[in-house]
Amino acid sequence: GTAPAIVNAQEQVRWRLTSSFPKALDTIHGAADVFAKLVSDATGGKFQVSVHAPGELVPAFGVVDAVQQGTVECGHTCGYYFFGKDETFAIDTAIPFGMNSRSLTAWFYDGNGLKLMREFFAGYNIVNFPMGNSGAQMGGWYRKEIKTPADLNGLKMRIGGFAGRVVSKLGGVPQNIPGGEIYQALERGTIDATEWVGPYDDLKLGFHKVAPFYYYPGWWEGGAQISLYVNDKAYNALSPEYKTIVQIAASHAHVNMQAMYDARNPTALKQLIAEGAKLQRFPREVMDAALKARNEVYKELNDTNANWRKVFADYERFMRDQYQWIPLADGSYDQYMAAQKL
Template sequence: MQRRKFLKTAGAGAAAATTVAAPALAQGQPELKWRLASSFPKSLDTLWGGAELFCRRVSELTDGKFKIQPFASGEIVPGFQVLDAVQNGTVEVGQTAAYYYIGKDITFTFDTAVPFGLNSRQHVAWWMHGGGREAMAEFYKDYGVVGHMMGGTGAQMGGWFRKEIKTVDDLKGLKFRVGGFAGQILGKLGVIAQQIPGGEIYPALEKGTIDAAEWVGPYDDERLGFYKVAPYYYYPGWWEGTGMGTAYINQKAWDGLPPAYQKVIETTADEVTLWMLGKYDNGNPAALRRLVAAGVKLQPFPTAVLEACFNATNEVCNEIVAKNAKFKKVWDIWKPYRSEQVLWSRIAEGGFDGFMARMYGAGKV
């Protein structure tokens, strides 16, 4: 009887402690209301969904005291002006892809993807343990923002083309919607690169304003309907072995946050990254099957094309290193890290993945 009584009392005490502990995390903390501007439309439930999840979780973890309202691309500012809106204080936080802003400085590309660079796991390792976070934090000081890794697509597809790509010469004169750094590299091979927000790609492709377009992968691409106007679907998207997202926070707004709220933002941004990578990996297989069943011509880029793009990438990067000290500073950390990661990934992960792919091809998986 004494034991039963003790267990009952202890259980009640633990429940009471739990009830008190949750709101106690927010006790004494200020009530804040922020706004978030996203670069993505509401039609993309994974990218835009990451913004919604971020805002919801910040509120939940602060007992509703810290609320952030998300706004989709175009509701406050156009998708490619999110960083500017954060810098000038129009909004406190932005959800975007850093390489949209390479017109300011090509160094922004490291936060999203470098062509023929890191895959998603390797990027996370670089950011969290390989000096990436620190290198980019120093770079962002000049822009009055704090940057956090938030979201990711995994390795992307090579995009949708009206005509078949058989040789490097087929790239000459091609009007191609492609994001970030890849445009400069493809320009070396005669491509006319164009950067167009996600919601505007389909009409441009449909009207023939562009000849080809890339976005993310099967799950999003199916939603955007590209297969209706361009039959050839190429892979891999060598310019984005990963496509990592970034949350930008106005420096003054960040400095004014209590440390507990800063930690909530960091933790939540990491949660969004894991959630988004998982959601894309979950949705892409079925979407790819549906696209192929609808008549899409799924094809790999010819080896000669990939090699030409790889060589052009090295050429462009070397040119930038020679004239951009900020880029070189990050490059000198990032490049040897990539080498080590490729060395390792080809052993365990690469060996395992390659074997499983062969078993799939043999009809055993």
């Protein structure tokens, strides 16, 4: 057969996408580029999405305001940056001792996650789509070892978003420092520790040279989801065909980001270890203290924030079921495989 002749008669659409992530992060910024290229390819170039780094149009943490107001048609960001508006935003990304990557995606695609979060985001004129996940993150870089919960007392730690609430309860001092300034703060001792993402992204910033103790797991990000937020007027103006193309291009970018992290983290981890990173698992006692602090924060939120209470009730029920199943097939399989010389 021969290729069908193409006459492009869908209307031209131009969107601007503002990202919260610098271009250097090819995984997390790159997902927006993947999305834009697919939308263009699927429409013969009729539907163009231009991708903008933080500061070009909108600051990194101005994405929600810009999308809500229609300053841009869409943005790619993490909801938990905006927990100051409403803590429910954090559920769209990751909450301490929350769901892992696969479970969160299951809740969004086949549970009530997308429905509940769409209801919430409607209040911000946003239509949201999952568009990436990092998997479970590392617990960050520390200048000194963390042996007991007391070692967190007074610890000045750069930590992004909502998790700072729990760190505060543990006696820590959460700091919000842009990525480009963390290394120097750590080197000078202005801060004692920082979390970032995982081996692939962390290696680029070189924290292992000034804070060698590399802890796991990142109990505040068991699977951090990144989202596409679309202004509802811009979305509703699309044809049904274009709406579907936006949805499935985002789905491809979603699974592709997790694949990039999974494929690239192992090599980066080897290099970090070769360059002196000291891998440490958080002691059980530290994990337990953090979980207790998390439970106190959630209790307060359930009492004070009706949006949180509604969404979290469904999230929590779903997560409890997940963790009764995960250890069986997947968990025991991975545990066995990791113990072998394959």
